[in-house]
Amino acid sequence: MSELERSNDPEKKEQALAHGSEYALSYLDRTLAPAVRNILLTAADSFDGQNAAVAGPQEAIESLRTLLPAEATLTVRCTLPVDQHLPRWPGTLRTGPVMPLEQGLWPYDPEAAAMLAGRRRLIKREWLTSEQQEKDAAWLAQHDLIVESADSVDSRGRFALFAAADDETLQNAHAAEAALCASDTERESAAAWLGEALGYPSCCVNTFQRLGRRDDLTLAMELLPTVDASPASPLTQWLHGPLALISHTPCSLECGDSMALAKAVLQELERERPGFSARWEQLTRRIQLVDVHGNSFALRATGELSASVVVEDAVRFSLPSADSFSEVMESVPEFAGRTFHNVQGALVSDGFRAVVLADHRRAI
Numbered sequence: 473m474s475e476l477e478r479s480n481d482p483e484k485k486e487q488a489l490a491h492g493s494e495y496a497l498s499y500l501d502r503t504l505a506p507a508v509r510n511i512l513l514t515a516a517d518s519f520d521g522q523n524a525a526v527a528g529p530q531e532a533i534e535s536l537r538t539l540l541p542a543e544a545t546l547t548v549r550c551t552l553p554v555d556q557h558l559p560r561w562p563g564t565l566r567t568g569p570v571m572p573l574e575q576g577l578w579p580y581d582p583e584a585a586a587m588l589a590g591r592r593r594l595i596k597r598e599w600l601t602s603e604q605q606e607k608d609a610a611w612l613a614q615h616d617l618i619v620e621s622a623d624s625v626d627s628r629g630r631f632a633l634f635a636a637a638d639d640e641t642l643q644n645a646h647a648a649e650a651a652l653c654a655s656d657t658e659r660e661s662a663a664a665w666l667g668e669a670l671g672y673p674s675c676c677v678n679t680f681q682r683l684g685r686r687d688d689l690t691l692a693m694e695l696l697p698t699v700d701a702s703p704a705s706p707l708t709q710w711l712h713g714p715l716a717l718i719s720h721t722p723c724s725l726e727c728g729d730s731m732a733l734a735k736a737v738l739q740e741l742e743r744e745r746p747g748f749s750a751r752w753e754q755l756t757r758r759i760q761l762v763d764v765h766g767n768s769f770a771l772r773a774t775g776e777l778s779a780s781v782v783v784e785d786a787v788r789f790s791l792p793s794a795d796s797f798s799e800v801m802e803s804v805p806e807f808a809g810r811t812f813h814n815v816q817g818a819l820v821s822d823g824f825r826a827v828v829l830a831d832h833r834r835a836i
């Protein structure tokens with residue numbers, strides 16, 4: 473199956489098969505058979521954006537269908553706004569001693585918990601400012617871990633660090649990190665080593681390796697199920713950083729190895745702070761979504777996501793400020809009692825629209 477996407481892109485910023493008029497045309501499936509890919513590229517070459525502008529994406533796709541063999545299936549999954557983004561949650565959500573639950577869940581450290589539970593032997597933190605790096609290093613050192621700065625400093629001048637219980641693992645981690653920039657074969661084995669040391673299931677590492685683009689939005693569109701799928705367990709929730717028990721993107725919300733890992737982490741966090749598990753589940757066993765403006769919500773709701781849902785309670789997540797976690801979660805009383813409808817894969821209600829969705833309402 474090929475999935476085509478048309479989006480508004482007047483300045484041609486998107487990677488796309490083709491740009492026409494003010495639109496970009498792209499597909500999300502990286503594993504197209506070469507013959508299908510060639511047909512799509514031929515079709516895209518003649519794409520001028522005009523039909524789509526007048527007729528809407530579905531009809532534009534229908535006109536492309538005439539160029540494909542009769543047995544081909546062509547589906548529009550959804551149309552993303554060109555400026556859709558997902559928040560980048562800071563590592564500080566994990567740094568520091570736990571608070572009484574009535575003051576909130578944060579910070580909590582699922583990676584230190586996974587280490588204690590014997591589910592990983594390496595921690596890698598990224599996207600840190602130098603101040604955060606210092607604070608996080610001190611926090612991890614309290615867990616009897618050796619902490620070293622990872623050599624990689626990204627283009628925005630953010631830092632990364634590694635922590636492990638033994639020096640050998642740390643040295644291997646530095647070597648694997650360097651090999652990620654080397655030849656294809658070296659890169660693959662380095663990624664496999666890092667994945668294993670970090671406790672990531674091999675099915676998830678392989679899936680991640682297979683995807684060409686690895687930004688969170690691409691991962692969400694590729695790996696989150698469609699709205700007609702039945703609800704998943706809260707254990708594999710990864711869309712919202714503040715609720716995640718796992719640090720990798722699971723190959724699917726039904727990934728058994730990811731669920732087993734998350735369960736072990738949850739048990740460790742519960743042992744550390746009795747009552748954590750119930751509070752976490754109360755927030756995570758919900759519909760998790762990011763609206764078109766990049767705002768993150770968790771909806772407790774009844775009804776089927778494939779039709780419409782009625783919201784009972786809603787919370788919104790925001791980035792923490794430098795020294796406080798009190799703003800990470802706030803209640804959204806205006807959503808209570810509102811009906812949200814599924815319109816072509818998007819959840820829509822009265823000026824609100826979200827296309828990035830994960831239904832985690834199943835029991836653990």
Ligand SMILES: [Zn+2]
Pocket residue numbers: 673674675676677722723724727728729730
């Ligand atoms: Zn997996």
